[in-house]
Amino acid sequence: MRALYYAPGAASFLVHWLLIELGLDVELIRVDTAAGDQKRPEYLALNPNGVVPTYVEDGHAMFEAAAIAMTLADRNAPGELAPAFDAPERADYTQWMFHLANAVQPLLRIWWYPHEVAGAENAAPAREHVAPRVEAAWQRIDDHLAARGPFLLGDRPSVADFYVTMLLRWTRGMPRPGDQWPHLAALAARLKARPSFVALYEREGLTDWR
Ligand SMILES: N[C@@H](CCC(=O)N[C@@H](CS)C(=O)NCC(=O)O)C(=O)O
Structure with missing residues (x-):
């Protein structure tokens, strides 16, 4: 159940x-x-x-x-969708899952709920400050995909790619949405094509x- x-x-x-x-x-x-x-x-x-x-x-x-x-x-x-525990890719998989959960998703929480960290009266500046940090995160991930993609672990999709696609979706209303980075856009397009x-x-x- x-x-x-x-x-x-x-x-x-x-x-x-x-x-x-x-x-x-x-x-x-x-x-x-x-x-x-x-x-x-x-x-x-x-x-x-x-x-x-x-x-x-x-x-x-x-x-x-x-x-x-x-x-x-x-x-x-x-x-x-998850490398086996003894597979060489398992460490990178764990790294990306933790990176997305610890470093990227919390920034997006600030974008969506800026009053939580800055008070309602400071929501706009909180968003202004967090947007470049999100963009820098996308740049680093896009650089990784350019060198070792098309997926975060290389040739095969993993849960980390599903996760990054969800997070990209959350940036659709940001000044520079995540799918404006070319390799992130290509990754998202592949994931969005799945039934x-x-x-x-x-x-x-x-x-x-x-
Ligand atoms: N770290 C949690 C965060 C979950 C989270 O922030 N959920 C949001 C929606 S995306 C929520 O429930 N918002 C309502 C609220 O915070 O009251 C997770 O990834 O499960």
Whole structure:
């Protein structure tokens, strides 16, 4: 039994996308984040951080999108979307997953929720300051793809490419969206061409950034 607490286009997007890609049945439970459902006691009992996603499998609740994504791939497609534990690429895979989760995603949290770090009155300058840091991150990743792509691990896609595609989508309203870097754009185009991406968009009712 699997359940995913999600909001369309949120960090749950990565988990939902992988569930579809891996052909796994899941009960989808929509969380109305605008109404604050993620802060209600019954949700906090599952995920005390009060954010989406929360993934439940056989009664065990898990939070953190990147950790859930890694777990799903290791459990359900070992050696495919996640390199095997003893494969040489495993270290780079872990590196990129942590880099995206620790270095890139938190910058985007500031872009989307600038009042959290700077107060509502400073939201605009917070965004102005974080945008170049996001752009610098994209430049470094694009440089890596130019040298060693087309995917983060080289020739084959991994969960890290699904993840970077979700993060690129989140920059669509930024002064310089991430898909303006050529190798990131090419990576995103490959990932967006997967039937699972189309199915995800249909299921979440998304229309932009197709
Ligand atoms: N590190 C968490 C962050 C999750 C997160 O920031 N989710 C956002 C949507 S993308 C959310 O729930 N926002 C509502 C809120 O913070 O109240 C993860 O990757 O799972």
